[in-house]
Amino acid sequence: MIQLEIWGDYACFSRPELKIERVSYDVPTPSAARGIVEAIYFHPGLRWSIDKIYVLSPIKFTNIRRNEVKNKISGSNVREYINGKRDELYLATSKEIVQRAAMVLQDVHYVLEAHFDMTDKAAPGDNPGKFQDIVTRRMEKGQCFYTPYLGCREFSAYFRKWPGGPIPAIQETRDLGFMLYDMDYTDPQNITPMFFHAKLENGVLNTADCEVFR
Numbered sequence: 156m157i158q159l160e161i162w163g164d165y166a167c168f169s170r171p172e173l174k175i176e177r178v179s180y181d182v183p184t185p186s187a188a189r190g191i192v193e194a195i196y197f198h199p200g201l202r203w204s205i206d207k208i209y210v211l212s213p214i215k216f217t218n219i220r221r222n223e224v225k226n227k228i229s230g231s232n233v234r235e236y237i238n239g240k241r242d243e244l245y246l247a248t249s250k251e252i253v254q255r256a257a258m259v260l261q262d263v264h265y266v267l268e269a270h271f272d273m274t275d276k277a278a279p280g281d282n283p284g285k286f287q288d289i290v291t292r293r294m295e296k297g298q299c300f301y302t303p304y305l306g307c308r309e310f311s312a313y314f315r316k317w318p319g320g321p322i323p324a325i326q327e328t329r330d331l332g333f334m335l336y337d338m339d340y341t342d343p344q345n346i347t348p349m350f351f352h353a354k355l356e357n358g359v360l361n362t363a364d365c366e367v368f369r
Contacts, residue, residue, distance in 0.1 A: 156206070157290060158317035161191060162264040165219075166305030167257060171335055171348060177221075177257040179306065181214050181329070182355065185362045186337040187306055188267050194303035195314065196290040200277030205269050206363040209324040210355065212264035219259055221309075224251040263305060266322050291316065324358030331355055336367050 168180040168187050183191075185205045192203050224246055235241040271286060293299070294316035303312040331353035339347045351365040 156268065156270045157192070157287075157294065158322075159192060159195070159267045159269070159294060159314055160265070160317045161267060161303070161305070161312045161314045162212075163305045163310055163312045165217075165259050165261055165310045166263045166307075167259040167310060168306040176255050177259070177307075179216070179258060179260050180334055181260075181331055182210055182353075182360050183208055183265060183267075183306070184335045185351075186335065188265075188269070189337075191303040191305075191312060191314070192267060192269050194301050195299045196286075196293050197300060198281075198286065200274055200281045201271040201286050202274050203269055203271050204363075205267060206361070207268040208360040208362065209266040209268070209322045210264075210327075210358045210360070211266065211322070211324060212262055213325060214327075215261045216258055217261045219257055220254050221257050222252055223255055224248060225253045226251050259310075260305075266317050266324075326357055327355060328357055329355050331360075333368075336362075336365070339369060 166179065166183070167177055168182070168184050169177045170180060185208075188205045188208055189203050192205075226246060228244065228246060232241060232244060236244040271283075271290075273281070273283065294314070297315065299314075303314060304310055305312045333350045334353040336349040336351045339349055347369055350368050351362070353360060353362075353365075
């Protein structure tokens with residue numbers, strides 16, 4: 156089990172039901188939190204699970220405008236390019252750029268409590284103690300495979316190993332409604348979202364034993 160402290164100026168954990176202009180959930184989704192932990196240490200021999208998310212700063216929203224591109228390169232365009240049916244494969248930002256509004260979180264501060272389970276891809280010499288030592292060392296040294304981010308890549312996350320002791324979560328309880336839990340990749344041809352009923356209790360979002368809906 157690890158406790159990872161993260162913070163940043165802005166965060167946007169986008170609600171999937173709002174497609175064009177981004178609106179953030181009140182707190183990080185379990186999948187976004189898992190992505191932050193995996194940015195620090197990922198190994199095919201282990202699988203991370205988020206148990207609790209502690210909210211340390213008051214939940215504040217702000218509105219910003221962001222530059223985005225309105226299209227993306229599709230898989231069919233890639234296939235056409237590979238087969239010689241398309242001469243170019245790129246997006247011209249100057250032609251595709253649009254400005255969109257976003258409702259994002261401001262001045263965020265969390266502690267992520269997570270654990271990992273061994274997978275069948277672990278090598279014979281791998282064991283939980285080894286992985287625990289590696290991830291602890293990486294948190295203490297500030298090492299990561301890529302810079303962790305708070306929902307969107309432009310919102311970089313600062314992180315460190317929680318030094319221990321009580322976690323001063325905000326004393327706030329609120330029903331957050333249905334929240335995205337993760338994506339089910341069991342069938343690669345039919346990737347489906349999973350949701351759960353999220354509730355913040357005294358500043359803590361417990362995701363360890365939640366009921367997941369598909």
